[in-house]
Amino acid sequence: MRADRLVSLVLLLRQHGRLSAAALARELEVSTRTVLRDIEALSAAGVPVYAERGRHGGFALLPGFQTELTGLNHDEALALLAAGSRRGAQAFGLGAALASAMRKVVDALPEGQRATAAGAVQRLLIDPETDLLARRQVAEEVPDAVVAEVRRAVFAGHKLRIRYAAVDQDPKWRTVDPVGLVTVRGQGYLLATRSGADRTYRLSRVSAAEELTEPAQRPDRVDLDRAWQERSTRFRTGGDQVTVLARVNPARRKELAGTALAVLAEEAEDADGGGWLRLEVTFQDPRHAEWALWRLATDAEALSPQWLRTSLRDRAAAIAARYGEPSA
Structure with missing residues (x-):
């Protein structure tokens, strides 16, 4: 535990330049006395930590001191910082750099920990490409x-x-x-x-x-x-926002609300209405509104404005006509 804390202390000083004993204690969740003992241990081990006196003083590393992790280059280090989301690294064109950086991280581990880490990572899946309904989340490709x-x-x-x-x-x-x-x-x-x-x-x-x-x-x-x-x-x-009054199956309510800009009003219909919900929602523009209602098929009905009902009806009629014809 202390070894991990000493490494964290060095990294904090590398990233922030100068920190007081109290600030280091808060970051490391230890007492200031423990921080002072750790500073002494680092100095004894040859790490160039020095103290600056005065109101804005604290502890700092000598300029130019660096820690190195198996030769990570700029893009590899950047990929690790973006790797909170694997898709983030991919979106920024850092997928290959991330893979290379992870190989170097594994190589930097003590030999006894490599097999354990490799086995553990097989037990973790982060941000898969499909959800439980097999809906694929397609990341956009950029050259x-x-x-x-x-x-x-x-x-x-x-x-x-x-x-x-x-x-x-x-x-x-x-x-x-x-x-x-x-x-x-x-x-x-x-x-x-x-x-x-x-x-x-x-x-x-x-x-x-x-x-x-x-x-x-x-x-x-x-x-x-x-x-x-x-x-x-x-x-x-901004833009040409439209407000829509719609009926929706309660099972699809979250889906509709998730695509809308805002839900302005909501009420439950009586039992004769099948227990459906009536929502007043806003969309960015007419095309956004039509797309949101169309994707819910018969689980939603646009009540107003009339142009939206007409557009959805015409689209449905065109598809019905297409499939009413014998296939070639």
């Missing part, structure tokens, strides 16, 4: 060369030219200032600005990319989680 170029521009802080196809539009070249990369359920997004305005680009719609040498116009630090939340809110509250 490695494209995502690598995007990734380089993001990390280097350079402007980026992308050939991007917006919905229902032909691909166009545009120059953007990349801010960061986000992956959501296997789909990758580039957060950027263009002429000072926030833009979000789906990586699967980028057919070509070119990192430029010109520095990107962006802040030195960014809170990606907050930026994503803000853009998500703008997306949900």
